[in-house]
Amino acid sequence: MTRPGGRWQNWGRCEQVRPQRVEYPTTVAAVRRSVQSAAARGLQLKAVGSGHSFSGVAVAPGVLLELADLSGLVSVDRERRRVRLLAGTKLHRIPALLAPYGLAMQNLGDIDRQSISGAVSTGTHGTGARFGGIATQVVAATLVTADGELLTVDETHNADLLPAVALGLGALGVLVDVTLQCVPRFVLHAVERPEPVDAVVADLADRAAAADHFEFYWFPHTDLALTKTDTRLPESAPRHRLPAVGKWVDETLLANGLFRATCAAGTVAPPIVPRVNRLATRLTGDREYSDVSAAVFTQRRGVRFREMEYALPVEHLAAAFDELRTLVVERGWRISFPVEVRVAAGDGLWLSTATGRATGYIAVHRYWREDPTEYFAAVEQIMLRHDGRPHWGKMHGLDAAQLRERYPRFDDFTALRDWLDPSRMFRNPYLDRVLGG
Incomplete structure (x- = not known):
């Protein structure tokens, strides 16, 4: 939590602010009082969750509402x-x-x-x-x-x-x-394994369509993809959980402890990154298990990073990924963090990155002590050429004029904003940029 008078910063340490006021409502009535009080003082107000957005969407220069106690x-x-x-x-x-x-x-x-x-x-x-x-x-x-x-x-x-x-x-x-x-309640059967990245990309559409849940990670400077395929099973299905020791080795020692050390080393000695990435693909991502859904969907992420993610029409996913791979080689960068590729169904939410189309996602990351600017900007240009939409909670460079072209209901949303918040109580610099002032 942010102490009154203190500084708030997000998990990725790429956004920070010193709010004028910090309040901790525990009830809905308390939230209403906070909003009314801010309005009377002429202050903007923003609610904050866990600070896991890499964009400035939750930055609160006026009144910051910590909602951790409004829970249950x-x-x-x-x-x-x-x-x-x-x-x-x-x-x-x-x-x-x-x-x-x-x-x-x-x-x-x-x-x-x-x-x-x-x-x-x-x-x-x-x-x-x-x-x-x-x-x-x-x-x-x-x-x-x-x-x-x-x-x-x-x-x-x-x-x-x-x-x-x-x-x-x-x-x-x-x-x-x-x-x-x-x-x-349901069980997921997970198969995680390294596969040749060229074969995975060539078969990407069929792999994604055939599985309940499919994704892969690609470590730059390697020729392997770490794939994960999850199959939904009824709650009564047998569970074959990962052994405690093996899970600790994979997810704590290797995926967090060793990875943190190698990312830190890569910032001072970039030439070692390709060798480290090739080692990572050999040591991780080869296991099969089943457990309750939440235990399989989610992973512990202990290494701090910054992220940009773009949503593309799913039919553009493979081509955009191949262009990204070529870009890394041509620029001679040393990128320690993997690229993540996922898919999702289309929907009808006005500002959803998947609105109106089946969607593929490409997420790029950099260790938090490395400057992501050049890498993210170049990848962003690839994504834009493929009709990409940036994830609202991740880093990107687009403004309202560019986003309006990518969302059919953008003007409907801003008109609703004009009606519900004509005085812009809930504005902040990020929202001014992506929605207009």
Whole structure:
């Protein structure tokens, strides 16, 4: 948490601010009072989840609302498999909240440290050609608007606003609760293995379509892809969990401890990076196991980094990835962090990166002590040539004029923003850039 008078910074250490005020609401009523108080003082206000966005979407120069204590399960509709959660509830706590009811979230990303409100508001997603991002699981929400009033959005109240409110960038108000459409608890069978990257890319469309969940990582300067294929099974299916010692070696010693050391070494001795990456592909990513869904979807990420991710029409995914590989070779860069490739179903949310089209994602990363500017800018140009849309919670260089061309409902969203927040209480520099002032 941010202490009053202190400095807030995000997890990636690429955004920071010293807010004028910091408040810690524990109830919806307290959020309303905070908004009304900020309005009376003429201050802007932003709610903050876990700080896992790499963009400036959560930067709060005026009043910063820490929502960590606005957390927990509000209600469960067993018959319709719906759960209502307070906005600050962390993703990693949700499986335990749902387990007594035999429920699970339909899909998750590979990191679960975010708050549910932050995850849906920025378009966090997992992988799977038949599954949308986390915001597509939202069937109702409650928002505190700029006048401190509650706006309920569900099947019977303001239903037409759900495609905007479910993924609203924090620009429409403060989300205080969301209702998720859940599914019966299930098991995932995971197969992780290294494969020749050329073969994986050549067969990418079929691989993604055939699997429930498919993704791969490519370490630059290698010819292997670390693939992960997950198959959904009923909860009653046998589970073959990873042995505790083996899991610790893979996920703590190698994937975090050793990787952190090699990334740090690569910043002072870049020529070692290709050899280290080739070693990494031999030591990791070759295992098979099954467990409850959340334990398979998510991974612990202990090495700090910065990230840019672009969403592309899925039919452009392989070509864009090949151009990225060529770019790294031509520029002679030494990139220690892998490139991540995933897929998702299209949806109808106004500002979703997957709106209106089946989507592939390419994410690039750099160790947090390395300057990502040149690498990210060059990759961004490739993604833009392939009709890419940047992830709202990741680093990118686009502004409102460029984004308007990429989102058919962009003007509808900004018109709704004009109606709900005419005084721009919820603005910040990032939102001014991507939505206009």
